[in-house]
Amino acid sequence: MTTAKLTQATKHWDIFCTVVDNYGDIGVTWRLAKQLAAEYHIPVNLWVDDLHSFSHILPSLNPALRQQTFNSVNIFQWNNPLDISYVAGSVVIEAFACELPEQVKSVIDKLHNQAQSVAPHWLNLEYLSAEDWVDGCHGLPSTQPSGIKKWFYFPGFNRKTGGLIREKNLFNERDQWQANPNNKMALFKQLGLRGIHVDDTVVSVFSYESPALTALMAQWQTLAKPIHALIPKGRSLTSVAPLLPVDVNDLMPGQQFKMGNLTLHILPMTDQIGFDRLLWSCDFNIVRGEDSFLRAQWAAKPFIWHIYPQEDDYHLVKLQAFMRIYCDNLAAEISTAWCEVNLAFNQGDQQAVVNYWQQLHSVILPLQQHALNWPNNALNDADLASRLVQFVKNS
Known part of the structure; x- marks a missing residue:
């Protein structure tokens, strides 16, 4: 040099x-x-x-x-x-x-x-x-x-x-995208996802390994309404392995597996613009780390944050600090359900995550409204x- x-x-x-x-x-x-x-x-x-x-x-x-x-x-x-x-x-x-x-x-x-x-x-x-x-x-x-x-x-x-990192035109682009359901359907088709109807519930999953994810997906199979879980190859799929008929290492983007009323789709990797649009197109997002955590907030959709594990469970301190500000003006029943499902997911508590997911579903409409309002408040x-x-x- x-x-x-x-x-x-x-x-x-x-x-x-x-x-x-x-x-x-x-x-x-x-x-x-x-x-x-x-x-x-x-x-x-x-x-x-x-x-x-x-x-x-x-x-x-x-x-x-x-x-x-x-x-x-x-x-x-x-x-x-x-x-x-x-x-x-x-x-x-x-x-x-x-x-x-x-x-x-x-x-x-x-x-x-x-x-x-x-x-x-x-x-x-x-x-x-x-x-x-x-x-x-x-x-x-x-x-x-x-x-x-x-x-x-x-x-x-x-x-x-x-x-917080946010590009100048991001919110306008998001609003235009979400205003027309044809955009999300075109994206799903582009990603090779089949069998998703416009009113189906769609969840993106980009987490670390957690037995809580296994429990959630087992529960989703029994729901009355069809639900689609979109998962890229990587760490999330390790938790899903017990539910699959094939080895995780053999999975290919575009494959899908129907289990009761749950359909699991294997996603291809995408660039950052594509990832943002995926988050905008789903009804609920499970994300991890820092970058996808913030992009899930900008997507204006409800989410679970699977925070990076740290020694002595210090990551839970960070999670609770964020939950305090995110839930500052939420009604108690909404705040409790959202906080507890996040804690259960991060602690790998299978029974608790299933119980609180059911409670979360009962308050999903006001939670969706809160997710829509949050980005402008957080940007300061x-x-x-x-x-x-x-x-x-x-x-």
């Missing part, structure tokens, strides 16, 4: 991302990079350590290429050490506490300590959380050994935080990219 000339060369931004759990971290950073390029005309270099996983949500990406460009974002293979020349820009973001390459930190430090040079703004983009302590930690600096400050940027649900006037650009200007 060659080192950069020690002056700030361009106004581009660098975003570094290590891929965790295949799609979550890269999903967030890819959306942010695209939005910065499209809406703020900022040149963005996105450095990713696992292009193969990235290609699942960006099918045109070639994992064998070290450098390529999509949606006006330059995508680089992040090898350690870097084997691509690094030129410092105006901002460098380490996503979710990933460790910057030593070459990059060296360039930043030298720019900071050299006269007549401008060091990049250095930010750590943190995970999304609704916990109270986030308000006080957002925007705090950490002075590095060289003297340069690294700023901690926390996404969040109120004006004291860094906001400004999205993450807008606040991030302003934060850089102010700091």
